[in-house]
Amino acid sequence: MAALGERLQAEASCSVCLELFSEPVLTECGHSFCRHCLATLLEASTTGAAACPLCRTPLGPSSLRPNRVLSSVAALAAELEAEAGRSRCREHGEALGLFCESCRCLLCPLCWDSPRHRQHRARPAQEAAQRLREVLQSDLVLLQKEKEDFKPGGEKQSDALLSKVAVEQQRLKDTFEQLQQFLQEQKGVLLAQLDQAHEELAKQRSQYISRASERRSLLDMVIAELEKKRDQPAVEFLMDVGRTLSSCEAAKVPVPEPVSPELQRHVGNLCEMSQLVTATVASFRVKVLSEMDRERAKVALDPETASPDLLVSEDCRSVRLGDRQQNLPSTPKRFTGSPSVLGSQGFTSGRHYWEVEVGKGDSWAVGVAVDSVQRKESLSTAMGKIWALRLDWDRQYTALHMPPTPLVLKEEPRRIRVHLDYEGGQVTFYNAENMVQLLQYKASFTERVFPYFWLWSQETIIQLCG
Numbered sequence: 001m002a003a004l005g006e007r008l009q010a011e012a013s014c015s016v017c018l019e020l021f022s023e024p025v026l027t028e029c030g031h032s033f034c035r036h037c038l039a040t041l042l043e044a045s046t047t048g049a050a051a052c053p054l055c056r057t058p059l060g061p062s063s064l065r066p067n068r069v070l071s072s073v074a075a076l077a078a079e080l081e082a083e084a085g086r087s088r089c090r091e092h093g094e095a096l097g098l099f100c101e102s103c104r105c106l107l108c109p110l111c112w113d114s115p116r117h118r119q120h121r122a123r124p125a126q127e128a129a130q131r132l133r134e135v136l137q138s139d140l141v142l143l144q145k146e147k148e149d150f151k152p153g154g155e156k157q158s159d160a161l162l163s164k165v166a167v168e169q170q171r172l173k174d175t176f177e178q179l180q181q182f183l184q185e186q187k188g189v190l191l192a193q194l195d196q197a198h199e200e201l202a203k204q205r206s207q208y209i210s211r212a213s214e215r216r217s218l219l220d221m222v223i224a225e226l227e228k229k230r231d232q233p234a235v236e237f238l239m240d241v242g243r244t245l246s247s248c249e250a251a252k253v254p255v256p257e258p259v260s261p262e263l264q265r266h267v268g269n270l271c272e273m274s275q276l277v278t279a280t281v282a283s284f285r286v287k288v289l290s291e292m293d294r295e296r297a298k299v300a301l302d303p304e305t306a307s308p309d310l311l312v313s314e315d316c317r318s319v320r321l322g323d324r325q326q327n328l329p330s331t332p333k334r335f336t337g338s339p340s341v342l343g344s345q346g347f348t349s350g351r352h353y354w355e356v357e358v359g360k361g362d363s364w365a366v367g368v369a370v371d372s373v374q375r376k377e378s379l380s381t382a383m384g385k386i387w388a389l390r391l392d393w394d395r396q397y398t399a400l401h402m403p404p405t406p407l408v409l410k411e412e413p414r415r416i417r418v419h420l421d422y423e424g425g426q427v428t429f430y431n432a433e434n435m436v437q438l439l440q441y442k443a444s445f446t447e448r449v450f451p452y453f454w455l456w457s458q459e460t461i462i463q464l465c466g
Contacts, residue, residue: 012070012077016041016053020081021074024067029057032067099128190274197267201259208258215255222251282434295419297352299451299464302344304331305375309339310455316344318463321455330376338379343451346371353419354451354464355432358391360414361460365390365400368420368427369452370445379454386452387427387441389416393457399439400454409438415465420449432465 014021016037023035031054041050042061050059087096094108102120112122123131229244259267300316308325312318319341330336343354356366367388374382388400389407397407413431416438420427427441453462 008073009077009081012074020078021067021070024070024074025064026067026070027052027057027059028063029055031055032070035064035066038064097125098122099125101128186277190270190277193270194274197263197270200263201267204259204263208256212255215251218247218251222247286433286435295351295353297345297347297354299343299345299354301453301464302333302342302450305333305335306341307335307339310341312341318461319453319455320461321458323458333375335375337375337377338382338454339456340369340375340379340382340452340454342369342453346448346450347420347422348448349422351419351421351424353417355415355417356453357415357463357465358413358460359463360412361457362391362395363393363455363457364460364462365452365454366416366418366462367400367429367452368418368449371448371450373452387443388452388454389429389439390454399441401441407439411436413438418451422449 009020012020014024014032014034014037016033019034021032021034024032025035025038026032027038029052031052033053038050038059041053042059044050051057052059088094089096089108089111092108092110094110096106096108098107098109098112099105100107100112100117100120100122103117106125107117107122111117112120225244225247301312301319303312303316306312306319306328308328309322310319311322311326321339328334335341358364358366365388367386369382369386369388373385379386383400383404384402386400390398390400390404391412392398395412397409399405399407411431413433415432417430417432417435418427419430422445425443425445427443428437429439430437455462
């Protein structure tokens with residue numbers, strides 16, 4: 001069969017380009033060539049005539065006739081060639097007459113006998129095609145029925161949710177705009193009152209300074225007059241003693257208060273109001289953040305990582321420094337180079353926070369560390385994989401990373417919130433009592449991150465908040 005195809009391909013090929021005929025033409029001598037091939041020969045001839053490439057009979061353009069039968073044969077030969085290429089195994093060159101039901105592919109006999117397909121079930125290609133046509137026909141009927149019955153309504157749910165989100169967006173925008181307007185109005189009222197009080201205080205202060213200066217001058221004058229008067233003879237002494245006595249009485253009049261009692265009470269009330277507003281705003285901010293926050297992590301201490309110097313409570317919620325080292329096994333997880341301990345839960349994604357009570361103690365550090373942090377070396381060696389806030393024994397705060405950096409905080413936090421944004425690469429520390437940011441690190445995490453705690457004072461207890 002293959003030999004017949006090769007013979008057919010040879011008969012349907014042009015002897016000039018050796019390819020299957022393309023628009024074959026017949027010469028007077030009975031030979032056929034591609035129209036393009038003969039046109040090239042004629043164009044190359046200086047006389048406009050050429051010889052047949054096979055028998056050398058003279059050719060002329062007017063003598064060429066289309067060979068439509070040979071054109072059809074060449075087309076059939078091309079289809080046969082393509083079909084032969086598709087129906088033969090690329091690896092073995094054999095006919096692809098089998099279908100492997102396990103691998104769902106055509107096989108030749110040599111493929112089926114290979115170790116890859118030897119245990120698989122194979123059917124003749126015609127039989128497998130018939131079975132699969134039946135399966136596909138059944139699927140076609142089923143899918144056509146499903147298409148007829150398919151009436152999706154999911155966009156209604158999406159539209160409803162989009163409408164709901166739009167309403168909430170507008171509601172939230174209006175709420176914050178109203179709140180902002182209200183706060184601006186109250187800010188203006190309170191600042192106007194404080195400005196007025198400041199102006200009145202400045203006025204009374206100026207008056208007080210002026211009166212005090214006058215009183216000082218009067219005292220100087222009366223004292224000088226009395227010193228001169230006391231040694232005069234009796235008659236001379238008594239001649240204008242009345243004026244002198246009047247001057248003494250005037251000098252004894254007390255200087256007015258620098259600030260009137262009414263203004264003092266008014267300023268006190270304004271200061272109380274300002275402090276109340278400040279505290280209320282701070283409390284409001286904490287409450288809003290607390291209500292909005294869904295990222296609180298339930299953190300507990302991992303006793304298996306705790307240094308032998310540390311004592312972890314039974315509920316794994318607090319840690320303190322012991323008075324002597326415990327006899328604990330030195331496992332790979334345990335810190336032995338520094339008084340450190342990790343949280344039991346690690347994070348590889350998401351945003352999480354936890355809060356720690358440190359009280360008034362010192363020599364503590366709280367933050368995060370990656371799983372590969374060095375546990376058998378000193379803290380100075382390990383801190384390259386630690387991001388923490390530390391308070392030293394001298395009350396100096398430090399950003400505990402490599403390199404450690406001194407910090408100046410306006411307040412001493414007693415309760416600290418540690419916030420981890422894994423994908424965002426941020427570790428942020430807040431004073432949990434007023435949500436003022438204390439410190440923020442930028443990092444790039446590629447491994448599990450754990451809560452980290454360090455303690456080197458028997459007077460301090462680190463307590464995880466609920």
